[in-house]
Amino acid sequence: MGVTCKALGIWPGNRDMRAQIVASRRGLEATNERGDMTRLEINRTGSIHALDWEGGLRGNLRPDRIEWENGTTWMRQPVDPYGRRR
Numbered sequence: 423m424g425v426t427c428k429a430l431g432i433w434p435g436n437r438d439m440r441a442q443i444v445a446s447r448r449g450l451e452a453t454n455e456r457g458d459m460t461r462l463e464i465n466r467t468g469s470i471h472a473l474d475w476e477g478g479l480r481g482n483l484r485p486d487r488i489e490w491e492n493g494t495t496w497m498r499q500p501v502d503p504y505g506r507r508r
Contacts, residue, residue: 426450426464429483433496441496 429450433441439455443462450462452472460474468483472490481490488496 424466428485429462429464429470429488431498433488433498 426445429443430445431443433443434455441452441454443450443452445451448461450464451459452462453459454475458475460472460479463471463473464483470481470483470488472479472481476492479490479492481488486498490496
């Protein structure tokens with residue numbers, strides 16, 4: 423599974439509020455806990471660049487979390503094979 427596929431899905435952010443990453447016609451897009459959207463770039467090493475947040479917010483994709491340079495962390499939301507929360 424590629425790095426981009428590993429990033430897709432639901433990622434609760436701070437205070438267990440829901441954030442997510444989806445693939446669209448424009449490419450990858452993320453929505454944070456406040457509903458703010460951004461275009462994303464992810465390289466093969468797992469470095470993430472949120473183009474429209476904070477002048478180009480960067481982060482690192484780990485197996486179970488995304489660590490953003492602004493100090494926030496998104497933890498992976500466990501789902502079953504049908505995409506339902508566990």
